[in-house]
Amino acid sequence: NAGVMQNPRHLVRRRGQEARLRCSPMKGHSHVYWYRQLPEEGLKFMVYLQKENIIDESGMPKERFSAEFPKEGPSILRIQQVVRGDSAAYFCASSLNRLGIINEQFFGPGTRLTVL
Amino acid sequence: AQKITQTQPGMFVQEKEAVTLDCTYDTSDPSYGLFWYKQPSSGEMIFLIYQGSYDQQNATEGRYSLNFQKARKSANLVISASQLGDSAMYFCAMREITGNQFYFGTGTSLTVIP
Numbered sequence: 001n002a003g004v005m006q007n008p009r010h011l012v013r014r015r016g017q018e019a020r021l022r023c024s025p026m027k028g029h030s031h032v033y034w035y036r037q038l039p040e041e042g043l044k045f046m047v048y049l050q051k052e053n054i055i056d057e058s059g060m061p062k063e064r065f066s067a068e069f070p071k072e073g074p075s076i077l078r079i080q081q082v083v084r085g086d087s088a089a090y091f092c093a094s095s096l097n098r099l100g101i102i103n104e105q106f107f108g109p110g111t112r113l114t115v116l
Numbered sequence: 117a118q119k120i121t122q123t124q125p126g127m128f129v130q131e132k133e134a135v136t137l138d139c140t141y142d143t144s145d146p147s148y149g150l151f152w153y154k155q156p157s158s159g160e161m162i163f164l165i166y167q168g169s170y171d172q173q174n175a176t177e178g179r180y181s182l183n184f185q186k187a188r189k190s191a192n193l194v195i196s197a198s199q200l201g202d203s204a205m206y207f208c209a210m211r212e213i214t215g216n217q218f219y220f221g222t223g224t225s226l227t228v229i230p
Contacts (some may be wrong), residue, residue, distance in 0.1 A: 033217065040209055041119075043161075046218035056216040089159060093218075102149030102168060102211050105218055107161035 002027065004094050005074075005106035012114045018114070019079040021111045025094030032075040033105060034067060036087040049075060050097075082115045089113075119210050122221035124214030129198045130229050136183070137193040137224045147213040152182065152189040155205040155223070164206075167191055177180065198228045 005024040013019050025032050030051050035043040045059040049069035060067065064082075069075040079086055088111050093105035121140045129135035152164040167175045167182045181222065183192040197200055208221045223227040 035218075035220075042220035042222045043209075043218070044220070048216040059217065091161060102147070102166075102213055104149075104151070104163070104166060105211075106163070107153075109160045112159065 002006070004090050004092055005076050005080070006090075006108035006111050008111060009109060010112050010114070014082050014116050015083055016081050017021035019113055021077040021079075021090050021092075021113070023075040023077070023092030023094075023108060025075070025092075026106055029096055029106070031095045031097050031103075032069050033093040034075075035091045035093065037091060037110075043091060046077075050103050058095050062112060079113075082113075083113045087113055087115045118221075119213070119219035120210055120221035122208055122224050124224045125222075126225045126227070128227050128229055129195075131200060132197055134194060134196045135226065137195070137206050137208075137226065138219060139191045139193065141189050141191060141208075141210050141219075143210065143212055143213075145188075145212040145214050149213075150182070150184070151209040151211070151218070152191075152193045153207045153209060154202075155207060156165050157204070161207075164194065181223055200228050201229060202226060203228045 023043045032049045034046040037043045047060045048056040064080045066078045084116040089110045091110045092108045095105045139179045148169045149165045154162045165175050165177045165180045167184045174184050180194045205223045207223045209218045212220050
């Protein structure tokens with residue numbers, strides 16, 4: 001029973017390049033969340049997606065960042081024209097959506113982005 | 117206001133002793149869940165324990181227990197019989213039933229001393 005999968009685990013980009021981070025949720029989960037962890041900090045929510053829909057992007061920077069969760073394939077977090085401040089660990093989590101219940105989020109191993 | 121507050125940046129505990137990691141939270145939602153995660157140096161987030169706001173009893177999972185004091189809005193993690201492998205960052209998190217996201221604290225770095 002595979003958990004949440006993220007790739008790549010480590011990604012190095014130069015300033016101005018694009019970063020694409022992938023997340024495959026747990027089997028049966030249709031809800032995906034992206035979080036960012038800056039060094040020495042806790043995780044901060046970025047975006048919540050269901051298949052083909054962005055439900056809540058209140059934590060996403062307005063520029064350069066985008067996310068999608070297509071009908072087929074993994075969820076993608078895309079960062080255009082990366083800057084050094086984008087260097088962080090990016091975690092994906094997935095959950096079921098059982099109404100009226102606090103649904104646990106299962107986390108992937110994270111992608112560590114380093115911008116040179 | 118911070119949703120989750122962890123006031124202990126770093127803690128030390130002797131091997132085989134118990135340790136309490138503090139967490140307070142802020143919400144006006146009557147229904148919420150509280151979670152603790154462990155993040156070892158390898159970086160992954162490992163789920164430890166969950167407490168629902170309506171649960172009557174404190175949650176326990178092996179050596180982990182959650183000291184839930186609803187009136188004080190605290191959800192402290194107690195680790196009994198500490199082991200060297202417990203050395204890691206520990207994060208408290210909350211999810212409100214009306215919300216979509218987890219709110220995380222800034223974490224506590226626990227070091228177990230042999």
